[in-house]
Amino acid sequence: MEQLNQKQQFYFRHEKIREHQDELIKDVYNTVSEKKILLAHAVTGLGKTDSAISASLAHALDNNLTIFFLTPKISQHKIAVDVIRGISKKFDLKIRAMDMIGRRYACIDTSLADLDHEGFYQSCEKKRKNEECLFYGNARGYDKLGEAKANTLFNKTLNEYGNVKTHEELIEIGERQFACPYEWMIKIAATSNIIIADYFHIMVPRIRDVFLKKINKRIEDSIVIIDEAHNLAKRIRDHLSSTLNSFMLKRAEREMKLLGLENVKFDTAFTRWASAMLENKRERLVSKNDFDEFMLRYGVEKDPVTSGHELSMKNHQDELVVYLENIGMEFIEKTNKKSACLKIAKFLQNWMIDEIGTIRLLRKRGEYFSISKKFLDPSPATAVLNNTYSSILMSGTLLPLEMHRDVLGLDQNRTIMRRYNSPFDRNNTVNVIAEGTTTRYSKRNFDNYSMIATGIDLVIQNSPNGVAIFFPSYIVLNAVIQLMKTKNLLTQRERMNPREVGDLLRRFSRDEGVLCAVQGGSLAEGIDYANNDIKTAVIVGIALEEMNLEVQALIDHYQNKFGKGWEYGYTYPAIIKALQAAGRSIRKESDKAAIVFMDERFTWRNYKTVLDDGRRFIITNEPEKYVKEFWQ
Numbered sequence: 001m002e003q004l005n006q007k008q009q010f011y012f013r014h015e016k017i018r019e020h021q022d023e024l025i026k027d028v029y030n031t032v033s034e035k036k037i038l039l040a041h042a043v044t045g046l047g048k049t050d051s052a053i054s055a056s057l058a059h060a061l062d063n064n065l066t067i068f069f070l071t072p073k074i075s076q077h078k079i080a081v082d083v084i085r086g087i088s089k090k091f092d093l094k095i096r097a098m099d100m101i102g103r104r105y106a107c108i109d110t111s112l113a114d115l116d117h118e119g120f121y122q123s124c125e126k127k128r129k130n131e132e133c134l135f136y137g138n139a140r141g142y143d144k145l146g147e148a149k150a151n152t153l154f155n156k157t158l159n160e161y162g163n164v165k166t167h168e169e170l171i172e173i174g175e176r177q178f179a180c181p182y183e184w185m186i187k188i189a190a191t192s193n194i195i196i197a198d199y200f201h202i203m204v205p206r207i208r209d210v211f212l213k214k215i216n217k218r219i220e221d222s223i224v225i226i227d228e229a230h231n232l233a234k235r236i237r238d239h240l241s242s243t244l245n246s247f248m249l250k251r252a253e254r255e256m257k258l259l260g261l262e263n264v265k266f267d268t269a270f271t272r273w274a275s276a277m278l279e280n281k282r283e284r285l286v287s288k289n290d291f292d293e294f295m296l297r298y299g300v301e302k303d304p305v306t307s308g309h310e311l312s313m314k315n316h317q318d319e320l321v322v323y324l325e326n327i328g329m330e331f332i333e334k335t336n337k338k339s340a341c342l343k344i345a346k347f348l349q350n351w352m353i354d355e356i357g358t359i360r361l362l363r364k365r366g367e368y369f370s371i372s373k374k375f376l377d378p379s380p381a382t383a384v385l386n387n388t389y390s391s392i393l394m395s396g397t398l399l400p401l402e403m404h405r406d407v408l409g410l411d412q413n414r415t416i417m418r419r420y421n422s423p424f425d426r427n428n429t430v431n432v433i434a435e436g437t438t439t440r441y442s443k444r445n446f447d448n449y450s451m452i453a454t455g456i457d458l459v460i461q462n463s464p465n466g467v468a469i470f471f472p473s474y475i476v477l478n479a480v481i482q483l484m485k486t487k488n489l490l491t492q493r494e495r496m497n498p499r500e501v502g503d504l505l506r507r508f509s510r511d512e513g514v515l516c517a518v519q520g521g522s523l524a525e526g527i528d529y530a531n532n533d534i535k536t537a538v539i540v541g542i543a544l545e546e547m548n549l550e551v552q553a554l555i556d557h558y559q560n561k562f563g564k565g566w567e568y569g570y571t572y573p574a575i576i577k578a579l580q581a582a583g584r585s586i587r588k589e590s591d592k593a594a595i596v597f598m599d600e601r602f603t604w605r606n607y608k609t610v611l612d613d614g615r616r617f618i619i620t621n622e623p624e625k626y627v628k629e630f631w632q
Contacts, residue, residue: 011093012054013086014047018589019423021047027418028055032223032390037410039229041398041419044583045591048394052225053083053194056392059223060193061095065389066217067194068202068224072231073526074101074167080196080227081166088163097164097194098185100201106167106182108135108175111336118342119332126329135174139183153179154187161188189215199226203236203381219387228526229393230576233407236378242350244343245370246271251340252324255331270294274362274369283363283549288354291371295320317352321345356380359553374550376557379409386411397579399610403572406562424589430630431615434598434623439472439541444479452540452598453483455623459538459596460486460514462628466535468508468515470524470581472543472574480540481516488513492523509533517581519543524581534585536594536627542601543577544570567606575610578602594627 010029017025024042028051031038042048053069060067069080077099084097104120107113109127112120127133131142139154141147157173165173167185174181189195201211202224212219226232249267273294278284295317328342350373351360357377363370385391385408398404401417437452460467471477474494481489490504490513501522508515509531517523520543545551551570559565578597585593601607603619618626 009058010055011057011087011091013050013083013090018045018047020421021051021423024048024051024418024420025055027416028052028392029059031392031416032056032059035390035414037385037388037391037415038393039398039401039405039410039415039417040392040394041401042394042396043420043422043424044396045586045588046396046420046423048396049079049227050083052392052394053080054087056223056225056390057087057095057194063389064221066192066222068222069194069196069227070199070202070224071196071227072199072235074105074198076227076526077101077196078166079528080194081164084164084194093163095163095193096161096188096191097196098189098192099164099167099170100185100189100195100197101167101182102198102200103182106171106174106180106185108171108181109133114336114338115332116338116343118346119328119339122325122329122342123332133180135178135180136183138178139174139180150179153177154184157184158188164194186214190217199232199235200239203232203384204239205381205384208384219384220389222388224385224388224391226391226393228395229404230395230397230580231525232382232393233378233404234573236381237375240375240378240381241373242347243370243372244347244351246368248340248343252344255339255341256327258334259327259330271369274364274371277362278364278369281364283361285549285553286360286362286371288351288360291351291360292317317348321348324348357557359550361549374553376554377561378407383409386414396583397576400572403564403568406564407558407568424586424591426616428592429586429615430594430626431617432594432596432623432626433600433602433617433619434596435600435603435619435621438599438601439476440601444476449476449479450483453480453485455598456480456538456540457485458624459536459627462624462631463536463594464631465511466508466533467538468517468523468529468534468536468584469538469540470517470519470578472519472541474518476541477516477518486514490515492517492521496522519577519581524577524584527584528587529584530587532585532587532591532593534593535631536596537582537585538596538598539578539581541599542574542607544574567609571606572610575607579611594630596623596627598623 010025012025024040024046027038027040032055040048053067056067059065071077071080081097081099084095087093088095103124104117107120107124112123115123124133128136131137137146137150139150141150157177167181170184171181174184195215200207202208202219208219246267249270253266277286277290324341324345328339328345331337331339331341355375357375357380359374359376361372361374363372385393393404399419401419405412405415405417434455437455438448439452456469471480477491481491490508492504496504504515504523505527507513515523519539555565555569557565558568562568582595582597585591585595602611620626
């Protein structure tokens with residue numbers, strides 16, 4: 001066991017601690033020992049995952065605590081798994097860890113594979129309730145004899161489990177044994193010292209309560225480590241929000257028609273009501289009662305699923321939810337396709353709840369309408385961190401620390417805020433801000449896009465292979481790349497699936513072209529570009545949200561609550577996206593990179609508050625000159 005001093009002990013899998021990493025390890029150890037909360041701004045490459053797990057583990061084992069390591073993406077679980085494997089091997093620790101994912105992603109029942117979220121969980125629950133799922137039966141058992149057989153199979157698997165397996169490895173075993181991997185995950189998690197999971201397992205109240213009960217854990221006996229914590233607030237807000245749109249209603253009409261409800265015109269009625277409410281506006285705030293009254297005026301005459309029972313929206317909304325769920329399940333059973341009726345039912349359930357820190361929006365896009373309930377404040381969910389034994393929140397872009405403390409609702413008296421210097425040689429990076437360019441809305445025209453395209457071409461010409469361009473939006477990306485002279489552009493598109501993203505990354509790593517992606521997207525955050533794949537990163541513009549009623553409401557909410565609405569709700573999140581994209585280029589000590597921030601607004605004081613994390617900047621209208629000098 002490594003020692004920081006006579007009192008502090010920790011498990012560390014590597015032989016050498018990086019410069020400044022010892023400071024993070026000490027702070028994590030002290031935070032956990034004193035039952036506090038740590039907000040840690042630590043640049044990429046400092047070894048945050050190693051530091052947090054290593055410094056927490058000894059205290060957790062001595063005090064019978066569970067460590068929850070939470071990430072925003074399943075793809076990031078592997079890093080934590082590798083840390084645990086390394087520690088276990090080096091110190092021969094008899095610990096157990098579980099790489100936890102949701103039931104839907106662990107399912108090996110191919111008949112449920114094509115269903116969406118609502119359809120899967122409804123169908124899965126019904127199959128288990130009716131004792132029709134072979135895999136659940138083999139993992140849990142439906143009677144005493146089945147339970148005994150399931151326990152025998154599970155114990156055999158557990159004996160071969162070791163310290164930790166990835167969820168992919170456990171799913172493979174489940175496929176061979178025809179047993180539900182998710183149920184095994186729950187069983188293993190109940191006896192694990194460390195659980196790797198998604199934010200939602202702990203941060204979303206309705207998921208957390210069920211999950212912790214299943215694995216017999218208490219939040220008060222847990223050390224919660226949150227990776228990429230800059231994402232936490234928005235991820236929770238987005239998850240809690242819900243939307244109903246015209247596409248969904250049209251699909252619901254088709255489902256009802258297939259089941260015999262010929263005259264249901266959900267979309268027509270909604271379109272008529274929405275048009276009257278908007279009065280030629282693109283969007284407006286609505287109240288809960290506005291939509292409730294619409295539903296009360298519009299009736300459904302017949303329910304084919306419940307033997308002709310007459311049902312009206314004028315009765316109770318709970319009945320409508322059940323009615324739509326029944327139709328959705330009937331549709332899935334007949335077609336094995338996703339059901340819009342189930343989505344509508346889920347929306348109505350959320351809509352009916354009055355919650356502080358939410359707004360309700362009606363919008364028109366083209367010829368279609370949508371109505372949403374949007375969460376502005378994640379703190380009613382994220383403040384659960386104040387109830388943990390201790391929590392560690394870390395990211396390479398967590399400035400300003402006060403913003404994340406405030407927005408997440410963390411106890412100021414218990415929260416420690418630290419920023420750590422980079423362990424990397426500053427001479428391995430050059431940071432350039434290009435004057436004379438901007439993607440401000442008022443400047444978005446052909447001439448300005450042409451100037452940006454020319455500037456990017458010049459940077460590419462003076463760089464080695466491995467150039468990645470990160471744009472503020474798909475609109476700007478598509479406008480600029482049409483004007484560039486550089487060929488072989490590997491371009492991110494909206495709604496690319498994981499396989500397409502993976503193919504794009506593989507082509508980029510083979511030097512097949514210039515990567516063109518968007519800030520805040522999957523290629524700009526969370527991806528570990530190995531082997532110094534990105535030699536030069538160009539951050540084009542600032543990814544400010546389009547100013548609309550939702551963004552304005554967010555600004556107003558944070559202004560009323562903290563007196564910093566513009567910063568917390570608008571400017572700071574945009575700069576964090578830029579820094580996340582820039583951070584893709586430097587992943588380890590030997591990496592070298594040129595980073596060009598192509599927008600004069602990066603020199604403005606209100607942006608530099610977040611941008612200035614110890615970097616040295618060159619401000620010039622010839623960024624290609626300094627890129628060339630750096631690489632020469």
